[in-house]
Amino acid sequence: MHTREIGKNLFQIELETGGFKNLICSYLINSAKITLVESGPTSSVPKLLSGLKELGIPFESVEYLAITHVHLDHGGGAGTLLKFLPNAKVLVHPRGMPHLINPEKLWSSAQTVLGFVSEFFGKPESVPKERIIPITAGTIDLGEGAKLKVIETLGHASHNLSYQESFNRGVFPGDAAGTYFPEFDVVLPTTPPPFHLEAALASLDKLISLQPTVLYYSHFGKAANAVQRLSDYKNQLQLWATIAEEGVEKNWSLEQIRDKIVANDEVFRRVVGFVKFHRIYSKTVLENCVRGFIEYAKQKQAS
Numbered sequence: 208m209h210t211r212e213i214g215k216n217l218f219q220i221e222l223e224t225g226g227f228k229n230l231i232c233s234y235l236i237n238s239a240k241i242t243l244v245e246s247g248p249t250s251s252v253p254k255l256l257s258g259l260k261e262l263g264i265p266f267e268s269v270e271y272l273a274i275t276h277v278h279l280d281h282g283g284g285a286g287t288l289l290k291f292l293p294n295a296k297v298l299v300h301p302r303g304m305p306h307l308i309n310p311e312k313l314w315s316s317a318q319t320v321l322g323f324v325s326e327f328f329g330k331p332e333s334v335p336k337e338r339i340i341p342i343t344a345g346t347i348d349l350g351e352g353a354k355l356k357v358i359e360t361l362g363h364a365s366h367n368l369s370y371q372e373s374f375n376r377g378v379f380p381g382d383a384a385g386t387y388f389p390e391f392d393v394v395l396p397t398t399p400p401p402f403h404l405e406a407a408l409a410s411l412d413k414l415i416s417l418q419p420t421v422l423y424y425s426h427f428g429k430a431a432n433a434v435q436r437l438s439d440y441k442n443q444l445q446l447w448a449t450i451a452e453e454g455v456e457k458n459w460s461l462e463q464i465r466d467k468i469v470a471n472d473e474v475f476r477r478v479v480g481f482v483k484f485h486r487i488y489s490k491t492v493l494e495n496c497v498r499g500f501i502e503y504a505k506q507k508q509a510s
């Protein structure tokens with residue numbers, strides 16, 4: 208079993224990307240108009256399809272594939288997945304749309320930024336333009352009174368969307384609210400370059416104003432105390448940014464900046480041992496996410 212009922216009309220599908228558990232998941236909203244949130248990466252599409260079978264969902268009954276953004280681990284599998292879901296349309300931010308239609312540039316930049324991790328995710332296939340619904344805000348009718356609210360939450364990416372489902376009032380933040388480590392009940396920044404702190408903080412305020420009950424992280428899983436978590440995440444981003452700015456000013460290396468963050472962020476300290484020895488997170492969290500703050504600080508200094 209790799210599907211789990213996690214709320215009213217709501218299921219989590221563990222994608223086990225690259226054989227890793229608790230790394231990436233998709234969600235299924237079992238409304239009159241059946242909706243998937245996140246395709247996950249190309250390499251995980253077979254897992255997602257077997258999850259649908261496990262839940263008894265006929266492929267032709269899926270109406271929407273709502274992706275939070277086009278990064279390989281979230282929307283990379285959309286093109287491949289749609290070949291199996293004949294009636295599904297993709298919800299995406301208009302700035303993400305060209306990358307779904309022509310993923311070549313996305314793929315080559317992912318290979319540069321992520322290195323071997325991009326190979327775990329697999330190369331995205333193109334999504335036919337007529338199957339894409341570009342959207343930045345509003346409400347999608349899921350039938351029988353159910354709704355999916357669309358919220359533009361930039362910062363992690365210039366095109367990140369979040370969604371709120373009406374059955375449980377939970378929010379799918381994509382990467383706008385960090386990475387959740389369910390084994391430790393800890394959240395860490397998801398901030399690869401180009402990261403925009405002010406936009407990220409404004410997005411978190413937007414999500415807090417919705418007063419969500421729970422968060423459904425794409426990395427990874429359902430977490431309670433949503434509002435507290437979002438406001439803690441804001442503080443954490445500000446802490447990392449302050450240290451990165453000091454480090455850039457004093458010409459510290461990435462490692463020095465990271466060490467100072469670890470020394471000052473007690474939440475990070477609880478999980479740093481685990482992250483250090485994780486094949487994926489050691490690359491993404493310990494390198495790319497710190498680098499996102501450094502690039503941000505450098506830009507701020509130059510402006």
Ligand SMILES: [Zn+2]
Nearest residue numbers: 278280281382
């Ligand atoms: Zn991600």
